[in-house]
Amino acid sequence: MSCEEPGCPPGPLERVLPPKSGSDELLRCRACGALYRTRHTYEFLIPGSYEEDTFWRLSEDARKVITEIVALPARRDELLSTALRDPSQEIADCAALIFWGAACAGESLPQSLVAAAEAHPASSPHGLNQSYRGLLEILRRGPAEAAAVGAALDRARALGREHVYAQTLRSALARR
Ligand SMILES: [Zn+2]
Numbered sequence: 001m002s003c004e005e006p007g008c009p010p011g012p013l014e015r016v017l018p019p020k021s022g023s024d025e026l027l028r029c030r031a032c033g034a035l036y037r038t039r040h041t042y043e044f045l046i047p048g049s050y051e052e053d054t055f056w057r058l059s060e061d062a063r064k065v066i067t068e069i070v071a072l073p074a075r076r077d078e079l080l081s082t083a084l085r086d087p088s089q090e091i092a093d094c095a096a097l098i099f100w101g102a103a104c105a106g107e108s109l110p111q112s113l114v115a116a117a118e119a120h121p122a123s124s125p126h127g128l129n130q131s132y133r134g135l136l137e138i139l140r141r142g143p144a145e146a147a148a149v150g151a152a153l154d155r156a157r158a159l160g161r162e163h164v165y166a167q168t169l170r171s172a173l174a175r176r
Helices: 060-071 073-083 089-104 111-115 127-140 142-157 164-174
Strands: 013-016 026-031 037-046 047-057
Touching: 026 047, 026 089, 037 060, 060 073, 060 089, 073 089, 073 111, 089 111, 089 127, 111 127, 111 142, 127 142, 127 164, 142 164
Parallel strands: none
Antiparallel strands: 013 026, 026 037, 037 047
């Protein structure tokens, strides 16, 4: 895959955050800074199954927000807590992917927990699944993190924005 930015010399794209994300990736052109997303969709159907890989260049608005989150690790938690609630599905979904990757990388994300535990109308099912995976990763770290995820789920429910995977997360908490 190479850069599709008009006027950009075609060059290889490098992987940016997250370091671990299955087959969904965030990629950047080293020459011009354009950002790209890949998304792998798999649906188990009877009969057969459905698989699709998509690849697209992020909008300019999303590029600005996501570049900042990637470039500023010290502010990542704060920036993610806002971006996860962004009315743009592209931004909210990229934030969920980064949240998941940062959670897998062991980053501390206390400010983002409530935003990740909320079901946003703008998020796609894909984005909700990735924020769920990030929360699951964090709650497995230990008792303090599990308690923080539980509190975030309670807060989201109190706000009337319960996550579609809240019940699964609560089951994981109960099994600890
Ligand atoms: Zn480029």
